[in-house]
Amino acid sequence: MNSLSRRRFLKISGATIGVAAAGSAVLKGTQLLNRKKPSAGVETIPTFCDICFWKCGAIAYVNDGKLWKVEGNPDDPLSNGRLCPRGTGGVGAHYDPDRLKAPLIRKSVRGKEEWVEVTWDEAFTYIAEKMQKIKANYGPEAVALFSHGIGGNFFKHTLKAFGTPNIAAPSFAQCRGPRDVGFRLTFGEDVSSPERTDIKNAKCLVLIGSHLGENMHNTQVQEFAEAIENGASIIVVDPRFSVAASKAKHYLPIKPGTDLALLLAWMNVIVNEKLYDFEYVQKYGFGFEQFAASIQQYTPEWAYPETGIEPELIRETAREMARFKPATLVHPGRHVTWYGDDAQRSRAVAMLNALLGSWGRKGGFYTPVSMDVPSYPYPDYPKSAKGKVDNPDHKYPFAHETITTGIREATITGKPYPVKGWFVYATNLLHALPNEEETIKAIQNLDLLVVIDVIPSEIAGWADVVLPESVYLERHDDLNVEWFREPFVALRQPVVDSPHDQKPNWWMAKKLAEKLDLGHYYPWNDIEEYFEHRLKAAGLSYSELKKKGTIRGAKQPIYFDEGVPAEFPTPSGKIEFYSLQLQQAGFDPVPKYNRPAAGPPGYLRLLYGRAPVHSFSRTQSNRVLMDMMNENEVWINTNIAARFGLKSGDYVRLKNKDGVVSNRIKVKATERIRPDCAYMVHGFGHNAKGLTFAYGKGASDAQLLTRYITDPLMGGTASNMNFATMESEVA
Amino acid sequence: MARLGMVIDTKKCVGCMDCVVACKTENNVPEGYNKDWIVQETKGAFPTLTTEIRSERCNHCDNPPCVSCCPTGASHVHELGKVVLVTKNECIGCKACVASCPYDARFIHPDGYADKCTFCIHRVEKGLDPACVSVCPTHCMYFGDLDDPNSQVSRLLASRKNHSLMPEVGTQPRIFYLR
């Protein structure tokens, strides 16, 4: 296997790959957008999906110039020719009548959603002036960028060129950060996205809250079904009888927040019954003895009162996992910012996998590979003297990406230095970050808030300038050079025209750079030139990619057993059962269990998750997807419902411990959840005026997450520790 | 002559509704209407539960009351695969067929005619699977000739436990659910 691409994989996160400058060309801005002429009949155009970040290869069907449907691209290894329901419903994004139509500048106070329409040039002039002023007063670092997804690449480029290192996505501190840290501390590598989980080959699959089937990350769900078909033994740990739980051989109805206790008890059984992969642990493990000694107290009997899981069931499931090792995959989860012990819990998951010998093995974690497509040779970015603002003095020593909430805090406090400008690209911070109030407080400290969005989202409502973007079916984006089971590169290309004056991000980022006198960072005129350049350097043909949407490289070995070198870029070079790094930083070298704080009587722990037909807070304006599900429900146990005098279909308002009251939400009284918690789907309960269809439908979990615990290792914001009660609502 | 039917593996179905979305876009089903839908049936008490998840639609019954009750012949059994269809220009919108379907699989299209799942006959004619079948990310839906013992659907039915919906009503539905 080529360890070259492996090493590059290790560097991908946060790394900026700047190569020598190429001569800057003169731009001919107006020619950049070539309008498509409608052609008669059905036309098919390959592209890739953007309803979430999985980036499935798709084929769009255009009928007489009108977008008809989107299907999976059979050539694409992420979709295998089939999209998830959100991808299939992607057409609704194009047709959404609530879309932003033209650039807007705020005309009254922040948050009032009163605007004047301006031209693109006016918008860029306004933004550039403000940015230069901030730069002059506070330095370029005082402008931060929040960006989520591949569409942000060009804005990142412009802002790096401007001189800021403060670029963050909610996918770290509000999502998979703790997991990647836990795995890094153990194996030296991230699980990353798309996850390197070999679900389809797993003989035993353990899902700890990962609610596959509701969480619709396409390839994972496809592989999950394959595992079911192959008769894999499935173990699901969830306080709620999820869809995945309904497929399980063993369902463990865990008390929320006690997963670490279960993990420790499982490891206790596997170690003490000598069920682990002895050879693997001996060969690759570091500090096994100390680890084994320090988990002795965590017997299944000890775990029982913590987790509510019978000791026998703990033993039985531990043995089940061991029976199928190393093809036992304890899924690392993805959104793991739950209780504040998240990085340590994820580390326990990593260690359990290590005991089972699944890392690097078939049916466990494969080693991802990628196509070598060199990045565009841009000039070097200016180096910041101040460094990043989000994590002063490495308060969170193991954060390897920028912490969104760290930037937010710095914006509020002005420490370690002031932040005065925010760019927000494709992330609805008011729904994505816990504690809205803090976000609004930070916004009020800004001199400039620019939001690039496709719909008038809540965050757009607070902006000074709103830039309307073309949806993914109407634009080019950066190439997707994915780290996956097999190497491939995929192209996103316009399928239809934007209905109004919306523009693609690359065009905006380039225009803005020009306004900032940074035009030399865009040595290409048109994004197609950029593609041609990169693909040529990779020895690939752009015209082929245009036609096929995805070009695959040759399959490569992905398991240790196939010859992939077993490298562990940890300090010891081994799998760390005992972490000196953690010890040195003052943390537990082997995870220790702490009981989560309980809520007041009459309150339920508020849990949240995904519905298969929606993505976060971004699809409630999509009429096709809203037709599938147009409000969320609050799941409560039938007994609790009876106690509150409620039945399915009744409306309530949720009220949290801080007295925050939600929109009205429908009750789902069900046996499918523990009596000590309530569950709702994230993303509903919009209150932005411009979202005429989504407005007021369902309730927002984000609004109720007033409290969070920050993970001391890496700054993740754990939010499964809010509690709510219900107030009846007359329908 | 073929007798087309569907076999759906409830073990694999995750209830994601991709089949529903696909039907919408493929067949231009009006907002608020469904030709297919998802049913989740849960039995037991927490935490000892079973949930069966099913993608449902018109069963293209072998003995379709919706066809026999139709006064104009708009509802009919198509020669291709015995698919139950409605010819919209022959339909007077009397709704007898809607009332006659024990599965409530039909509805009145806003344009005034009875409508329902067509087994995507326009695709089947071209040798394609129905839209819902072809998008399903879990590959849990199978479509084919129930009269051909070698078809995948027949083989699945022969080898796996299965049930159809409310066989007691006697319409002889042609969609089967693997347990």
Add this chain to the structure above:
Amino acid sequence: MHELTTTRSNPQIDPSLHIWGWEIPVYLFLGGLVAGIMIISGYFLFKGRYKHSYFSCFWLPHISLVLLSAGMFALFLDLEHKLYVWRLFTTFKVASPMSWGSWILILVYPTLLASTLTRVPPAFQNRIKLFDKVSAFINQRPQLVKNIGVLSMIVGAILGMYTGVLLSALGARPLWNSSILWVLFLTSGLSAAAAFVHLITDDKYERELLAKADNGFLIFELFLFAQFIIGLLSSTQVHQNAAHLILSGPYAAVFWVFVIGMGIIVPLIIQLLAVNHKVQHTPVAPIMVIVGGLILRFVIVDAGQFSRWTIAGF
């Protein structure tokens, strides 16, 4: 516990079927009423009463033409694809009660017309030559009048039965799954027709006769209701559930009070007393019978749609 959830929510289908509003009950009621009238007036024609009884034989067919047309119009209003209504008459579908219905109506109209022409209405007398001629032709042949009477009774009976069969053929609605429904609707039609004549006739003999007949119909109807309900209750769980819709469920109040109480029992008592000369004849009783018959159609059509095979809690 048994939880059943569905993502379907089709208009007029979910959470329960409601495709038929007021039009179908009105159509079925008027159809039944006309059927009853045809039987009664046919009987009088057959009996030769047309010579003495001014009212029944003479006016009833004329009124029926209007009532039936009103019923047809209600049906027409219910059609969602009105422009295609002619399709009903370009095919005949043996298995479809609706199709039978449309062809039965083709028989009803000429029958009614023939009855009408036994004596041309005064307004048309000496106006349309053809009518006078045909009328004269018929009147000269008592056997023909008799035959028209028989035809009227037969066609009326078919029409009356059809109004019930239309529903009971829809096996998907458990409440309608009853072999009694056609007799019930026929009897109810007869009863309403009798009440109707009772209500507007000037002829004492006729009033007395029809009040007596009506009492018979009403008693028979009670018996049929009992049969209907016992039949459902002794069938499957689904049918029992359906019966409970009208016995104790959401339709119970209307059913017991308006259909059984005010539609049958109260007028029956009044009319029994009246024919036994304990009280004066009053229009209240026949009006109750007629209204009760109308409400019966509403209850059965509505509750029937509500009844279903799936026991879903949406």
